[in-house]
Amino acid sequence: MQDSQEYRDKKNYFEKIITLYGRNVVVEALQDSSIEVHKLHLSTSNKTDGAIKEILALAKKRDIEVTYHEKNTLSRISKNAKQDQGVAIDIISKSYRSASEIKEMPSFRLIALDGIHNPQNLGMIIRSCAASTLDGIILPKKNSAKISPLVIKASAGTLFKLPIYYCDNLEDVLQNQSDADIYALSSHAKRSIYDITPSKKSIFVLGNESEGVSPEVIKLCNKAISIPMQRGVESLNVAITASLIAFMS
């Protein structure tokens, strides 16, 4: 049993790791002492120029583990060979939480994302939700943009302010929320978001911009709502939709 707890703690720790890449991004992460760093990765192909020297000096100052890899291995770690510039960094997101925690929460108002692939939209959603009274977002690993420097840039530094509940897929999380109001946002729904009184436990599910909420997820929603639109406009940008929900009073 003790092993099992240890295993879960370890798994939990690794689930919170976000791997970022690119020299500027790595320097910024190392300079920000509020960002907890797990490990720094460098390619053996890097020349020891000004940027690499700065990175190494910052890592030494913070006593951060540095590992060296062949160029190909580094690209597998960064998952972005084109933009990693031979450097990657594992950081620990304190705002990452397992979506399994939601079941224990007595009340919540959350946005769940189903198929948001555009990093700029994801970043904007995080920024608006962080600024709102919403309790967090549910971000499945399946079918979502990865947290990347692009997302972080679009989030304008708010990524670590907002609880992000991670999960493998949204279906598993929603299945466990039988006492919650689970709203699917759909432009076809007759009920307006301005006509609802959210209960103590509310989850608003936002789908992909072109496809909407996926059929598997729709089945697990118990309500459908829409944002009323004028002038024959058929849809809003998904980050705008998320913001209107997040700031609903």
Next chain:
Amino acid sequence: MQDSQEYRDKKNYFEKIITLYGRNVVVEALQDSSIEVHKLHLSTSNKTDGAIKEILALAKKRDIEVTYHEKNTLSRISKNAKQDQGVAIDIISKSYRSASEIKEMPSFRLIALDGIHNPQNLGMIIRSCAASTLDGIILPKKNSAKISPLVIKASAGTLFKLPIYYCDNLEDVLQNQSDADIYALSSHAKRSIYDITPSKKSIFVLGNESEGVSPEVIKLCNKAISIPMQRGVESLNVAITASLIAFMS
């Protein structure tokens, strides 16, 4: 006097012209019969390949005037030598109106843009405002992104649905609105947008993302309001701010 009226009508007509460029954009504009076209511009340096043939055939079908220019002249027309691909098109935006009309309107709820340079933000603002009950946006020529294919793409085809009140600069328009509530959006303002009761004539002024509303324009606003933000978040994306205002009930 008649000359003067004629002159104003002509000026008015030319004020409504938006020049777009790029082969795909021009084909799309020509194919959309709801878009009124003033003139098609082609560079004499174009080879008569498939795309140009298609453009010429569409123009002929709609009986649209085609003019040929030296490559440099064409670039001066498109104002985007890098992306015009030797083609530009003048279209008439029916939703463009002179901001001088606002003075005659008995009531309105408008958003005025002061220094929005990012085409994607401008497009998103147009899209959200078009979908809302807002009466339009005031878009000064000075200090704004030009309406370009990038803006049109981000507006998701809603550009011509929303009244856009053009003017040379915002100061002239706001100076003429002494009986309106003119709200400057500012993160420093103590009053929340959710605590106001907009009067019959309301203008909400949104500034540039990094600089906020400019000092010259601030002076002409008679109220300052902010969107209340949690978790120490300092600002929202300007398109999000515009959307929250546009959808305020």
